Amino acid sequence: xxxxxxxxxxxxxxxxxxxxxxxxxxxxxxxxxxxxxxxxxxxxxxxxxxxxxxxxxxxxxxxxxxxxxxxxxxxxxxxxxxxxxxxxxxxxxxxxxxxxxxxxxxxxxxxxxxxxxxxxxxxxxxxxxxxxxxxxxxxxxxxxxxxxxxxxxxxxxxxxxxxxxxxxxxxxxxxxxxxxxxxxxxxxxxxxxxxxxxxxxxxxxxxxxxxxxxxxxxxxxxxxxxxxxxxxxxxxxxxxxxxxxxxxxxxxxxxxxxxxxxxxxxxxxxxxxxxxxxxxxxxxxxxxxxxxxxxxxxxxxxxxxxxxxxxxx
Numbered sequence: 559x560x561x562x563x564x565x566x567x568x569x570x571x572x573x574x575x576x577x578x579x580x581x582x583x584x585x586x587x588x589x590x591x592x593x594x595x596x597x598x599x600x601x602x603x604x605x606x607x608x609x610x611x612x613x614x615x616x617x618x619x620x621x622x623x624x625x626x627x628x629x630x631x632x633x634x635x636x637x638x639x640x641x642x643x644x645x646x647x648x649x650x651x652x653x654x655x656x657x658x659x660x661x662x663x664x665x666x667x668x669x670x671x672x673x674x675x676x677x678x679x680x681x682x683x684x685x686x687x688x689x690x691x692x693x694x695x696x697x698x699x700x701x702x703x704x705x706x707x708x709x710x711x712x713x714x715x716x717x718x719x720x721x722x723x724x725x726x727x728x729x730x731x732x733x734x735x736x737x738x739x740x741x742x743x744x745x746x747x748x749x750x751x752x753x754x755x756x757x758x759x760x761x762x763x764x765x766x767x768x769x770x771x772x773x774x775x776x777x778x779x780x781x782x783x784x785x786x787x788x789x790x791x792x793x794x795x796x797x798x799x800x801x802x803x804x805x806x807x808x809x810x811x812x813x814x815x816x817x818x819x820x821x822x823x824x825x826x827x828x829x830x831x832x833x834x835x836x837x838x839x840x841x842x843x844x845x846x847x848x849x850x851x852x853x854x855x856x857x858x859x860x861x862x863x864x865x866x867x868x869x870x871x
Contacts, residue, residue: 566854570847577843578633582626584839585832593618595830596642633840639833643825648837652819656841658728659811659818663803665734666742670799673746675785675792678753683780685758693750700747709740709813726815737814741807745799752795756788790860797853804849805842 585592593612597604604612613619617628632638638648681693703711716736717725727733757780760766769783811820819838826834 563855566851570851573847574844577847578630578840579626581836581839581843582629585836586622586625588830588832588835590830592616592642592832595832629836638837638840641826641831641834643829643831643834648834651822651834652837652841655817655819655822658816659804659807659820662734662737662741662807662811662816662818663800665731665738666745666803667796667800669738669742670745670749671796673742674749674796675753675789677746677750678757678792679780679785681750681754682757682761682784683776690754693754697747697751700743703743705740705743706809706813708743709736709810712736712740713813728816733814733816737810737816740813741803741810745796745803749792749795749799753788753792756791757784760784760788786860790857793856793860794853797849797856801846801849804845 591609591613593609593616594604596616597608597612617625620628629639636649638652640646641648641651644651677693677696681690684690713725713736716723723736724733725736761784766779766784769779774783807816807818808820808824810816811818812824815821819841823835823838823842825831826838
């Protein structure tokens with residue numbers, strides 16, 4: 559197992575370097591002079607001399623490779639720069655907002671796992687019958703709704719009309735329910751479809767036919783016999799969904815006014831706050847890589863055909 563982990567970690571090094579390079583280039587190619595933007599907050603118009611002095615202070619007079627190495631070095635030490643808009647360290651802002659995004663992503667992933675795998679099992683157990691058709695209808699509808707449209711419909715129904723749930727803010731479960739449902743909608747539908755397909759593939763194998771001939775009940779056959787073998791593709795999908803939830807909750811956090819890293823990135827785009835946007839890109843990319851590594855490890859543990867060191871049983 560240690561050899562497998564070492565190989566996976568080694569393969570992620572160029573990915574992390576690429577993410578850091580993309581985050582740095584994002585700040586370089588963005589319109590406007592960073593020194594001028596840093597000085598011009600609040601409507602102040604800096605002079606050319608002040609801009610030149612700020613460029614030297616920010617190290618912008620050095621060649622781009624030197625700037626990149628300096629930026630990566632500071633990022634490794636936890637220094638992601640200072641926000642142009644709030645004048646606070648970007649790392650401090652991201653650290654303060656990250657728990658909100660993690661809480662939302664975790665709750666959404668819980669909904670995705672329970673709904674997606676559960677409905678997939680129901681659809682497979684009742685193949686070509688009305689529960690299967692009902693689940694198929696749910697999948698098609700969920701995949702057809704854009705997230706922002708579904709969010710507005712749920713707000714209109716449960717918050718404005720029925721007044722059961724709040725429309726915005728950060729708090730307990732009531733504040734997470736609507737954004738969690740929206741964020742998990744498409745992922746749960748894809749998980750249900752993949753789980754159903756994987757289970758149907760297992761139904762045709764010899765071990766399942768033998769267990770069925772022994773008179774074992776339908777749900778025991780599905781949950782205890784077929785699901786452990788069919789879960790590996792679903793785990794990979796759920797891992798990718800979790801990475802997407804961590805890095806792609808910008809729209810949902812904005813609609814429901816959640817103070818997470820997604821809304822922070824949107825504010826950075828609005829205010830042309832490039833250090834904040836660079837920090838968000840770097841953090842979201844590293845989080846996605848970490849989730850991918852975790853998914854690979856879990857898949858290896860669940861799938862007996864995967865051998866340490868790349869060999870097979």
